[in-house]
Amino acid sequence: MPALVALAVLGAGAAYAVVTRPQDAGPATVLDQAASDWRVIEGDLGFAVVQMGSQIEGGFSDWTTVIAFDPDSGTGEVRVTINMDSVTIGTVTDQAKGSDFFDVATNPTAVFAGAIRPEGEGYVAEGPLTLRGQETPVTLPFTLQIDDAGVARMQGQAVMDRRDWQIGAGYADESTVGFEVQLTVALTAER
Template sequence: MPRANTADTYGSISKAFHWITALLILTLFPLGVIAENLPYDTNEQLARKAWLFSLHKTLGVTVFFLALTRLLWTATQIRPAPLHPARKAETFLAEMVHVLLYLSLVFVPLSGWLHHAATEGFAPIWWPFGQSLPFVPKSEALAHLFSGWHWVLTKLLLLAFALHIAGALKHVVIDKDDTLRRMAIGKAPRQPAPPRPAHSRAPALAGISAYAAALLAASVMAWPTAAPQAAQAPEAPQAAPMALPANGWQVETGTLALTVTQFGKPVSGQFGAWTAEIEFDETVDDGIAGRVEVEVMIDSLTLGGVTDQAKGPDFFDAATHPRALYSADILALGDGQFDAVGTLTLRGTEAPLDLPFTLRIEDGTARMEATATTDRRDFGIGQNMPDEQNLAFGVEIKVDLVARKP
């Protein structure tokens, strides 16, 4: 069997590309559906769901590179002429479906990879390329957009794949010709192909136009969800002003962020709505310099691709416990070092939490930065996740405030 294509049949390399790709498609579709519908209520269920999603994503990236290689090979090869050139409508549709398939084999896995790169958290890709892509920031709005692309384009791929199979069966059952035999392993055509008709770009243009329309439709479908989230992106948190009644300080900007570690990878997020009252005496260098009371709205949390899971009953349980409270005394330690020593009430459970922080005041502007780590188990968070390989016990808290004195 020749490696390259001839005027009558496909070569061994084209056949290998064809059947490997078909096998991967037939594997990826059910794998994605199964992974999507698996529960993740327990540690074992989450591990199984994540493993299947990792397999799905890893094979998807494989399809992407396989498709690019196949396109490069196809560009160097002649294509056997259609056996029924007089059937112009059928030939047009067959070539258009081929174009849709080729485009789908590139853009379906690419859209999934983009979605993964824009999302923090959950099933990693096993290829050694890292979990990010150049020029793709971690953004929930972008993640929704790419997810919309992936959803629509997979349906287009499924349609083109089904039409391709239906056409092949027609050639076998109804036409009884050599069309499928040309792509069969170890088979040679029983008759030479007719002369190739004049080449037309119309099927390719029709396929590209259909694909562009599908991408536009996917973008429009995703936009109503992505747009509001873009307005509430982490770069513009909606924290309420914080009053410092002791001496008139007013907090202008603030970020209350947290980082969890899932499957060994950090997942960062923040609370977009919270209020605080702070009493603080900047003249105290040693001892109690004030007090802080913070109220956090749990439902304002965004945490990468696991936001809904994090706010669910097994974790923060936003529906039952919509607020968290932090009360602490502010201790001055000298040299701009302070410690907020208090308690955090979360999910109805109270536990001690110390928050060391630095405070620098220059030209009427104060900058406060704090980092602390707490154990999620102290608040009954993720009790169904006792394995740190799936979800680490430690949760890092970061606070960054800028205040000015009028």
């Protein structure tokens, strides 16, 4: 079933940080690990969508994130690469990977590349998300706390429309598959 990719945003210091979410059993291909200034202690990259009137939840287990962030200005850049084969969404995982939805065989990764800026009492990551060969702007509001010990905690939520990436294009009626996808990101990382 439809799901959208998420992005993980956290950082401290003006240096680049690379965060990799450990991969659970599942995808045959795993994204390459990168040198890291941050180590993810725990994290979730999830989504929810309504299918046949009931909310179902899913997520991704394999992604990498590269962040440049200046805590003084609250600005930076983020690039997230997601292994689309790592998606799970209950009993419809295989269908979600198929050509009607993520088309993983043709589009094995999704990429978000955006700018980070302060907004209100939190932050926003904003930029294009390339998924299924379609590029659409995404805005993810998030909170970020970095304690004195160098542990960063990030939480973000966004609502997206699966039709922006032609996901489930054959399901034009929301009574079968909802248009709205709720994205949730939560990470804890340390230097």
